[in-house]
Amino acid sequence: MSDRLKFFRRLMSAFEGTSNPQRAVERGFYVNLPNNPVGVITGKIALRPSSVHLLFGGIGSGKTTQLLLTQQALNELEDIKAIYVDVSLVTDISDLQSGALIVIAGLELITILGDIEESKLKSSKKIIENAAYGYSETKTLPSLNESLNASSLAILQAISSSPRKIVTNHKGLLSTEKQENKDLVLQAFSNLCKAVQEKLGREIIFLFDGLDRLSDSQIFIDSALNDIVEIKNAGIGSVLVGSVVTIYKKRENITSFDSSSYYLSYLDVFESVEVQDFFADVIKVRDVENLINPDVRQFLTFKSGGVLRDLMSLSQASIEEAYMDGSDKITEKHANQAALSLARSKIIGLTESNVNILRQVLTGENFFPRTSEDFELLLTGHILEYRHPRQRFVVHPILAPIIENMVASVANG
Numbered sequence: 001m002s003d004r005l006k007f008f009r010r011l012m013s014a015f016e017g018t019s020n021p022q023r024a025v026e027r028g029f030y031v032n033l034p035n036n037p038v039g040v041i042t043g044k045i046a047l048r049p050s051s052v053h054l055l056f057g058g059i060g061s062g063k064t065t066q067l068l069l070t071q072q073a074l075n076e077l078e079d080i081k082a083i084y085v086d087v088s089l090v091t092d093i094s095d096l097q098s099g100a101l102i103v104i105a106g107l108e109l110i111t112i113l114g115d116i117e118e119s120k121l122k123s124s125k126k127i128i129e130n131a132a133y134g135y136s137e138t139k140t141l142p143s144l145n146e147s148l149n150a151s152s153l154a155i156l157q158a159i160s161s162s163p164r165k166i167v168t169n170h171k172g173l174l175s176t177e178k179q180e181n182k183d184l185v186l187q188a189f190s191n192l193c194k195a196v197q198e199k200l201g202r203e204i205i206f207l208f209d210g211l212d213r214l215s216d217s218q219i220f221i222d223s224a225l226n227d228i229v230e231i232k233n234a235g236i237g238s239v240l241v242g243s244v245v246t247i248y249k250k251r252e253n254i255t256s257f258d259s260s261s262y263y264l265s266y267l268d269v270f271e272s273v274e275v276q277d278f279f280a281d282v283i284k285v286r287d288v289e290n291l292i293n294p295d296v297r298q299f300l301t302f303k304s305g306g307v308l309r310d311l312m313s314l315s316q317a318s319i320e321e322a323y324m325d326g327s328d329k330i331t332e333k334h335a336n337q338a339a340l341s342l343a344r345s346k347i348i349g350l351t352e353s354n355v356n357i358l359r360q361v362l363t364g365e366n367f368f369p370r371t372s373e374d375f376e377l378l379l380t381g382h383i384l385e386y387r388h389p390r391q392r393f394v395v396h397p398i399l400a401p402i403i404e405n406m407v408a409s410v411a412n413g
Contacts, residue, residue, distance in 0.1 A: 060309030
């Protein structure tokens with residue numbers, strides 16, 4: 001393997017945005033986020049371990065990294081055990097069932113307990129596992145001889161005289177069918193919580209990630225938040241990540257909920273010098289050989305729109321373009337090619353109605369999300385919301401030139 005290939009592989013790895021952000025922290029790539037909520041969340045949980053915290057924001061805004069940093073900070077406290085769970089990896093969040101977070105948390109507690117000897121805990125473990133994965137139940141019915149009257153018996157006597165068995169399959173909460181006996185599940189979860197707290201001598205905190213992709217806000221309220229209430233009733237604290245859509249559609253439900261809420265907006269790379277410096281540092285700590293010159297760094301920063309995940313994707317694509325081009329430097333040509341590729345991927349699937357909304361935002365018309373299409377464009381990151389230094393909505397800058405051309409075509413047509 002050539003030294004050049006090894007070098008470019010290392011550089012590609014440094015800008016890996018889809019892997020566990022914990023690796024970036026461990027490799028020294030983390031740069032402190034402006035308006036970072038980690039310190040606030042950690043401090044409030046340290047004071048009230050059973051408290052509930054809701055973290056909202058757009059996809060790719062850095063919520064997972066903040067959650068992992070919160071876990072790390074909490075686990076440094078001698079009396080707290082913070083457990084991170086990506087719900088989207090365990091169950092279908094688009095059909096999240098009431099009780100699913102409880103059984104997911106219960107499975108984590110079972111893992112911590114390991115081999116269980118006590119009969120009550122064995123029973124609790126079985127209840128949680130049945131609720132999670134489902135189970136089969138066999139019932140024995142009376143034989144035909146016992147259940148039929150005399151005249152019917154004379155006719156059907158030859159058919160069967162043995163007991164009949166009926167097997168009923170119960171699907172679990174991590175499938176698409178609701179599970180009964182919620183009281184039993186809650187009691188089992190409470191038993192496991194107490195056992196884990198006694199074993200570790202620590203308070204338990206759950207950090208639930210992955211629900212920011214949930215577009216149906218009612219499911220978030222009916223399933224996720226209701227489960228968080230029950231988890232809190234068991235004396236367990238939690239941090240729950242939610243979608244940007246939920247904070248708009250269900251604001252009253254969120255504000256009335258007994259919790260602390262935080263909103264992690266995209267970073268305004270156009271109006272905040274602090275944010276520009278932050279993104280420059282994000283690139284710099286990964287590109288120690290300075291293969292990406294300052295002009296290209298600035299280009300990638302602006303084209304990312306302040307979306308950390310898009311910055312990683314653009315940087316990786318630029319590095320790939322440079323490697324395939326035979327260059328040892330990442331130039332503006334390579335960054336432009338990367339931007340065109342990302343723009344093409346984002347334009348796929350947009351309807352005429354979607355494009356009209358993007359045109360309105362781009363031409364400066366007042367925009368505030370109200371319709372399902374508005375929210376969908378926010379959720380997918382086609383429209384970005386900034387809140388600092390002022391609240392405003394913009395078309396993702398990677399798409400802006402394409403939409404501008406469409407506006408020009410309409411005007412000239």
